[in-house]
Amino acid sequence: MADMSGAQMVVEAMRREGVEVVFGYPGGAIMNVYDEIYKHRYFQHILTRHEQAAVHAADGYARATGKVGVAFVTSGPGFTNAVTGLATAYMDSIPLVVISGQVPLSMIGTDAFQEIDAVGISRPCTKHNYLVQSVEELPRILAEAFYIARSGRPGPVHIDIPKDVTAQVGPFNYPEEVRLETYRPTIRGNMRQIKKAVEAIREAKQPLFYLGGGIIHSGSADLVRKLVDATQIPAVETLMARGTLPYDHPQLLGMVGMHGSYAANMAMSEADLLIALGPRFDDRVTGKLSEFARYAKIIHVDIDPSSIGKLVHVHYPIVGDLKAVLEEMVPLVEERIDPGRYQQWRQTLNHYNELHPITFEDSDEVLKPQWVIRRIGERLKGRARIATDVGQHQMWTAQFYPFTRPREFITSGGLGTMGFGFPAALGAKRAVGDGEVVVNISGDGSILMNIQELITAVQYRLPVINVILNNNYLGMVRQWQTFFYDKRYSETDLSIQPDFVKVAEAFGGVGYRVSTKEEFDQALDDALNRGVVALIDVVVDRHENVLPMVPAGGSLYNMLLEYKD
Amino acid sequence: MTQRRVISVIVLNEHGVLTRITGLFAARGYNIETLTVAPIPKSKYSRLTIVTKGSPRVIEQIIKQLHKIIPVYKVIEHSELVEKEMVMAKIPLEERLADVEALCRAYNGNIVNIGKDSAIIMAADEPQRIGNFIEALRRFNPKEIVRSGVVAIER
Numbered sequence: 001m002a003d004m005s006g007a008q009m010v011v012e013a014m015r016r017e018g019v020e021v022v023f024g025y026p027g028g029a030i031m032n033v034y035d036e037i038y039k040h041r042y043f044q045h046i047l048t049r050h051e052q053a054a055v056h057a058a059d060g061y062a063r064a065t066g067k068v069g070v071a072f073v074t075s076g077p078g079f080t081n082a083v084t085g086l087a088t089a090y091m092d093s094i095p096l097v098v099i100s101g102q103v104p105l106s107m108i109g110t111d112a113f114q115e116i117d118a119v120g121i122s123r124p125c126t127k128h129n130y131l132v133q134s135v136e137e138l139p140r141i142l143a144e145a146f147y148i149a150r151s152g153r154p155g156p157v158h159i160d161i162p163k164d165v166t167a168q169v170g171p172f173n174y175p176e177e178v179r180l181e182t183y184r185p186t187i188r189g190n191m192r193q194i195k196k197a198v199e200a201i202r203e204a205k206q207p208l209f210y211l212g213g214g215i216i217h218s219g220s221a222d223l224v225r226k227l228v229d230a231t232q233i234p235a236v237e238t239l240m241a242r243g244t245l246p247y248d249h250p251q252l253l254g255m256v257g258m259h260g261s262y263a264a265n266m267a268m269s270e271a272d273l274l275i276a277l278g279p280r281f282d283d284r285v286t287g288k289l290s291e292f293a294r295y296a297k298i299i300h301v302d303i304d305p306s307s308i309g310k311l312v313h314v315h316y317p318i319v320g321d322l323k324a325v326l327e328e329m330v331p332l333v334e335e336r337i338d339p340g341r342y343q344q345w346r347q348t349l350n351h352y353n354e355l356h357p358i359t360f361e362d363s364d365e366v367l368k369p370q371w372v373i374r375r376i377g378e379r380l381k382g383r384a385r386i387a388t389d390v391g392q393h394q395m396w397t398a399q400f401y402p403f404t405r406p407r408e409f410i411t412s413g414g415l416g417t418m419g420f421g422f423p424a425a426l427g428a429k430r431a432v433g434d435g436e437v438v439v440n441i442s443g444d445g446s447i448l449m450n451i452q453e454l455i456t457a458v459q460y461r462l463p464v465i466n467v468i469l470n471n472n473y474l475g476m477v478r479q480w481q482t483f484f485y486d487k488r489y490s491e492t493d494l495s496i497q498p499d500f501v502k503v504a505e506a507f508g509g510v511g512y513r514v515s516t517k518e519e520f521d522q523a524l525d526d527a528l529n530r531g532v533v534a535l536i537d538v539v540v541d542r543h544e545n546v547l548p549m550v551p552a553g554g555s556l557y558n559m560l561l562e563y564k565d
Numbered sequence: 566m567t568q569r570r571v572i573s574v575i576v577l578n579e580h581g582v583l584t585r586i587t588g589l590f591a592a593r594g595y596n597i598e599t600l601t602v603a604p605i606p607k608s609k610y611s612r613l614t615i616v617t618k619g620s621p622r623v624i625e626q627i628i629k630q631l632h633k634i635i636p637v638y639k640v641i642e643h644s645e646l647v648e649k650e651m652v653m654a655k656i657p658l659e660e661r662l663a664d665v666e667a668l669c670r671a672y673n674g675n676i677v678n679i680g681k682d683s684a685i686i687m688a689a690d691e692p693q694r695i696g697n698f699i700e701a702l703r704r705f706n707p708k709e710i711v712r713s714g715v716v717a718i719e720r
């Protein structure tokens with residue numbers, strides 16, 4: 001292949017990798033690349049209005065599809081704006097390639113205009129990063145970045161390219177296949193360990209599936225469903241695993257953890273065997289570690305050996321790609337396990353569920369946020385992607401939305417990034433096209449953290465429906481202040497608000513303000529018909545709390561089931 | 566429960582690789598007692614020798630986290646190993662150099678340089694013995710002491 005400039009190489013690499021859309025924002029150090037984008041339209045470029053939103057949009061695209069999301073930003077402030085996006089993707093193991101411009105090689109280290117040590121900043125929040133030193137190594141680095149991002153435990157990869165490197169010309173030797181001597185993720189699980197694990201399941205009396213985000217990343221929800229159906233062993237899902245089992249699956253006890261269901265948390269506490277498939281034992285799930293799953297032996301399948309045994313002792317560690325491991329495990333389980341064995345255990349747990357189901361008290365006077373979410377579910381179940389921001393609305397969505405499949409729920413779990421929802425929803429909408437609705441369920445705090453993206457939605461015709469559960473509070477923080485700080489509402493009152501209807505209209509979208517069920521139904525219908533970006537500002541009960549709740553650091557079996565004023 | 570561990574890490578000899586390692590230790594609160602690095606002859610790799618301390622779980626995590634760093638080729642957790650460390654010191658010329666030299670000899674060392682007003686000595690031995698050596702050296706009023714950190718090789 002003929003020689004080409006570094007900028008051409010970047011664009012050509014996108015073509016080779018089958019990238020159909022890049023989210024980004026130009027600036028001095030990356031202008032050579034943008035000039036190439038102008039000349040070749042191999043992929044669509046979506047100009048977000050903030051670099052953070054570009055990375056979140058690439059992330060939302062990746063979460064919706066499983067493909068690598070791509071974002072371009074310039075040096076200095078362009079890059080630093082992108083950092084929250086990288087960190088968000090890193091914590092949730094989302095495959096991204098983020099390319100930033102850098103000042104020319106000769107100026108690095110001189111505190112040049114818009115120079116910042118980008119690889120120094122991104123190192124702890126990426127799976128890997130590169131500062132490109134010459135145009136000769138650029139093709140290899142581009143290919144490696146995509147490979148590293150999507151293989152093994154996925155994650156974001158950052159490439160920092162000095163401006164002169166994008167101008168220099170060199171040979172484009174793009175590797176057909178990437179092989180790295182120093183990076184070889186374990187794919188196949190150890191067969192002996194798998195057999196031992198199956199024996200442990202056979203011997204257990206009260207086993208429990210603890211389903212984690214790794215299931216979504218590895219595309220093994222179908223296998224998990226087979227496994228659960230074959231064994232009829234009860235299951236709990238983490239926030240990141242929502243949709244692995246359909247919401248009405250008979251073995252599903254709901255979400256586990258701080259705002260998990262009573263039955264799910266009690267199941268964790270009383271199980272004698274946890275079959276952990278791709279979770280990472282996050283503190284929001286385990287609660288107090290010394291009390292976590294205190295009667296259980298643990299099987300843990302994960303592609304990342306460092307996840308296994310990091311926080312709790314694991315009796316049957318299995319390192320490998322979940323899909324590859326489950327392909328071995330399912331036939332063994334089907335052959336060896338009698339689902340009748342766990343009848344008693346299932347009854348106990350069903351009883352817990354009847355005792356304290358996930359529920360709320362509806363009202364005729366004021367809209368309850370949970371009602372709104374349930375309503376969205378009734379209307380759109382199975383044909384929408386649901387993004388959220390972070391806060392009470394996120395937890396209510398996780399509790400009340402009827403998830404039916406993987407990649408339906410797009411939420412920032414590990415980092416808990418307010419401002420994630422809307423741009424991620426835009427990325428998801430770009431991915432799914434007209435066939436599916438994308439709703440971002442947000443709060444009156446979070447939505448303002450990337451509200452400028454309304455214009456991106458209008459420009460690129462990405463009609464995301466934003467439902468703002470407006471409680472005039474930073475609700476989740478307010479809830480903690482109510483419970484644990486004697487109601488000292490320090491800086492959480494959001495009584496002063498913009499007129500969201502006007503905001504939406506000013507950007508060319510549609511806005512609604514609703515405070516009754518009828519109004520909400522009408523607004524949602526109208527928004528679905530209009531086909532432009534929408535803000536539905538829903539006035540909800542200010543004082544509603546997310547329950548049940550395991551106070552931070554408490555044990556899973558000590559749940560706050562109600563709050564009396 | 567905390568134990569001392571010597572870990573060797575074989576890494577690709579490339580830009581920024583050392584920061585990846587030290588950054589990991591800093592970010593996760595792991596302890597580094599000594600760290601030595603040098604290229605492995607006739608290869609594209611370098612070898613780091615890290616002496617660290619921690620509970621068995623922490624040590625296990627350190628090793629797993631090191632493995633996760635992309636340019637890390639190998640992590641060797643030593644159990645059966647030979648460790649050496651080197652030390653250099655400046656001793657004023659007024660001291661009794663014959664005695665200094667005898668001491669150095671006992672620790673695989675000698676006097677390596679004599680300057681205007683001080684002699685430079687060195688010794689190379691097991692880390693623990695190097696500690697003893699430094700103690701013994703005190704009575705010759707060393708002006709400066711430089712330790713190399715530990716290098717180790719499997720038996």
Ligand SMILES: Cc1ncc(C[n+]2csc(CCOP(=O)(O)OP(=O)(O)O)c2C)c(N)n1
Nearest residue numbers: 391392393416418443444445446474475476
């Ligand atoms: C960027 C960022 N800043 C601060 C926080 C801390 N935080 C977590 S939830 C929350 C309140 C969110 O309020 P809102 O978006 O209105 O949602 P609600 O809880 O009311 O549903 C805050 C401030 C965060 N998660 N992310």
